[in-house]
Amino acid sequence: MSQNTQQFTIFGNPVEHSKSPQMHSAGFKAINFDANYSKYLLENGSTIKDTFLQNNFKGANITVPHKEYAYKNADILDDIAKKIGAVNTYINENGKIKGYNTDAPGFYKAIEEFKDIKNILLIGAGGTAKAIAVILKEHNIDVTVLNRSQNSREFFVDLGCKFFDWDTMRLMLSNGIIAYDLIVNSTSAGLKDDNYPAPLEILNPLIEATKYTFDCIYGKTTPFLKIAQKYNKPFKDGEDMLLYQGVLAFELFTGIKADDSLVKAMRKGLKES
Numbered sequence: 001m002s003q004n005t006q007q008f009t010i011f012g013n014p015v016e017h018s019k020s021p022q023m024h025s026a027g028f029k030a031i032n033f034d035a036n037y038s039k040y041l042l043e044n045g046s047t048i049k050d051t052f053l054q055n056n057f058k059g060a061n062i063t064v065p066h067k068e069y070a071y072k073n074a075d076i077l078d079d080i081a082k083k084i085g086a087v088n089t090y091i092n093e094n095g096k097i098k099g100y101n102t103d104a105p106g107f108y109k110a111i112e113e114f115k116d117i118k119n120i121l122l123i124g125a126g127g128t129a130k131a132i133a134v135i136l137k138e139h140n141i142d143v144t145v146l147n148r149s150q151n152s153r154e155f156f157v158d159l160g161c162k163f164f165d166w167d168t169m170r171l172m173l174s175n176g177i178i179a180y181d182l183i184v185n186s187t188s189a190g191l192k193d194d195n196y197p198a199p200l201e202i203l204n205p206l207i208e209a210t211k212y213t214f215d216c217i218y219g220k221t222t223p224f225l226k227i228a229q230k231y232n233k234p235f236k237d238g239e240d241m242l243l244y245q246g247v248l249a250f251e252l253f254t255g256i257k258a259d260d261s262l263v264k265a266m267r268k269g270l271k272e273s
């Protein structure tokens, strides 16, 4: 490391598990970019701006639970971050912090191989669901949200999404099955447990009728994806979403457009244990 080495970090709490340092370091190495990427355990999210500036970071990623603090503390916001209300990437632009959300376009890139997607069922209404819903609406895709509670209903309805809880979805299904092109699990059900994101009597007929399925959770075949397997539906876990949000952040960090070999290097870095 020299005096010219640019400093990057990921803010989170916890942050120890994050694979971002290995993914970005692999990218820096692949293009000979003089940079160092660290993990920063940030306990108090409201200090994120001062911490970022005092440590002279050129850029940062922000993970749970600080994405909303990052949004509130940015000096300038990109349009997508503004609509979502959450930021996962900071760039120091001449002493001002510009906040971006690359989770949303990262998700969109991850579903690129699923063709002719016009209507999506999005299970979950948390931060990730908001990012996904915003980017899908930007692309004029019809979005229906299904959540166990009414949390954040207003956000999705204001965005132009339909919103169902389990009871209202049961009622809908009693009138006939709806065939969505893609069903996305953006809940944390299945992350550290074996839960389904919705009751089976709802999931089974919907997954049977869909073309594709996607789970934001990565590195495992969740109970949700096992239903997709049962019905022989093409499915993806969240690895590409994680990779592409990183690739897009990397492009902002370095100003360099990632080509296939760089993406490959970053994927390899991500998979290192």
Ligand code: NDP
Pocket: 064, 103, 124, 125, 126, 127, 128, 129, 147, 148, 149, 150, 151, 186, 187, 188, 189, 191, 195, 196, 197, 198, 216, 217, 218, 238, 239, 241, 242, 243, 245
């Ligand atoms: P939030 O805590 O903001 O939202 C969680 C959502 O899951 C809420 O809608 C919540 O419902 C719902 N939920 C939680 N437990 C259950 C359950 N047992 N059954 C049904 N619904 C449940 O989380 P995030 O949006 O930040 O993250 C969601 C998931 O996405 C996580 O698994 C995370 O790992 C993954 N993720 C993946 C990324 C990637 O790059 N691949 C990036 C970011 C997240 P309620 O509103 O009622 O509480």
